[in-house]
Amino acid sequence: MGVLSAIGRQATTAAGWLTQPLLPDDLLGTLNPLWSASEPHARVVGLRRETADTTTLLLRPGRARTRHRPGQFVGVGIRIDGVWQWRTYSATSRPGDDVLAVTVTAIPGGTVSGVLAHRTPVGTLVRLGPPAGEFVLPSPVPEKLLFVTAGSGITPVMGMLRELAATRPETLDGAVLVHCDRTPSDVVFGAELRAVAAATGMRLVERHTALEGRLTPDTLADCVPDWAARQTWACGPAGLLDVLTEHWDRHGDPAALHVERFVAPAFAGDSSGGRVAFTTSGIDADAGPGTPLMVAGEAAGAVLPNGCRMGICHTCVGRLRSGAVRDLNTGELHDTPGDAVRTCVSGAAGDVEIEL
Ligand SMILES: Cc1cc2nc3c(=O)[nH]c(=O)nc-3n(C[C@H](O)[C@H](O)[C@H](O)COP(=O)(O)OP(=O)(O)OC[C@H]3O[C@@H](n4cnc5c(N)ncnc54)[C@H](O)[C@@H]3O)c2cc1C
Ligand code: FES
Numbered sequence: 001m002g003v004l005s006a007i008g009r010q011a012t013t014a015a016g017w018l019t020q021p022l023l024p025d026d027l028l029g030t031l032n033p034l035w036s037a038s039e040p041h042a043r044v045v046g047l048r049r050e051t052a053d054t055t056t057l058l059l060r061p062g063r064a065r066t067r068h069r070p071g072q073f074v075g076v077g078i079r080i081d082g083v084w085q086w087r088t089y090s091a092t093s094r095p096g097d098d099v100l101a102v103t104v105t106a107i108p109g110g111t112v113s114g115v116l117a118h119r120t121p122v123g124t125l126v127r128l129g130p131p132a133g134e135f136v137l138p139s140p141v142p143e144k145l146l147f148v149t150a151g152s153g154i155t156p157v158m159g160m161l162r163e164l165a166a167t168r169p170e171t172l173d174g175a176v177l178v179h180c181d182r183t184p185s186d187v188v189f190g191a192e193l194r195a196v197a198a199a200t201g202m203r204l205v206e207r208h209t210a211l212e213g214r215l216t217p218d219t220l221a222d223c224v225p226d227w228a229a230r231q232t233w234a235c236g237p238a239g240l241l242d243v244l245t246e247h248w249d250r251h252g253d254p255a256a257l258h259v260e261r262f263v264a265p266a267f268a269g270d271s272s273g274g275r276v277a278f279t280t281s282g283i284d285a286d287a288g289p290g291t292p293l294m295v296a297g298e299a300a301g302a303v304l305p306n307g308c309r310m311g312i313c314h315t316c317v318g319r320l321r322s323g324a325v326r327d328l329n330t331g332e333l334h335d336t337p338g339d340a341v342r343t344c345v346s347g348a349a350g351d352v353e354i355e356l
Pocket of ligand 1: 261
């Protein structure tokens, strides 16, 4: 890898002299996709089977990568049947680790997760978006911590726990993690979570829902009586997060609950559709009614900036050059040139040009 990096650096210098007709980055990307800065790639260098449906992929980015903060996510692009598909995954490795780890649970019927979890061999080239997201711990770390997670929702919290256990284990003494999964063997990172608890004084409450049923605010209060006095980070299925949000709204401090959602809220708006021109990449695409501009562009081969893919992180913003777009969440129309358009939650309202 050191040799490859050195070759990549020399190629960067050499490519600087060869700017016509290709730009250096185009040339580098053609020589080796791992050297492209404009389309960052990573190589799968290891796989760890965590449970029957969950696999950790160890990714080695090609060029200097932006370090994530524990709890943040990255966009991962993989080519399936000739089309680049992008999804978002929380980083489960520590920021300083050599390789970036993402841990993927296969969703039955899902387009990408099954491929990543079960059919992505070592050596596969994937694309990588920059780290993003606000589901992170503040500094200093609050004294009274509570984590509530279920299923694959453990991933961003595992990223936090690994970092804290390695650098500030004392912050986990007295913290509580309530984690729900169907059975003990379904618990992703089960052995490691138990080891972190034993080593740091963190209390781990495993709730096995096949036997004990789902977590409710009452059962949470039974196992963590001082829940309202804690700063809480929660990640899991929408149903659980909705119940917790309502409970904190009514009986706690809503600002003390920090939630990460993996599934976007159902879109309320719609759009008529139209032709979208991405002016920087020079790619045109048909965006059908209700189709986010990002999805239409990616299907046509555009590599677009992306992060959460649900309207939160603003990574995907492009300027509106002409035409109109409709916000698929709110139904609002934007038709002023220069407007910042979040392509992941905006549909075309007629033909439109976006500066991306
Ligand atoms: C901020 C963020 C972080 C994420 N981190 C992780 C992570 O660390 N590990 C991980 O495995 N996934 C994570 N996800 C979910 C991931 O991005 C994909 O949505 C998931 O892998 C499904 O992709 P798919 O292509 O297989 O399903 P799709 O083909 O996109 O969807 C198929 C169906 O499954 C539903 N669905 C999508 N995701 C889920 C889900 N998580 N649970 C239940 N139903 C779902 C969809 O609504 C749809 O009905 C994260 C999502 C976000 C927004
Ligand atoms: S990708 Fe996060 S707002 Fe669009």
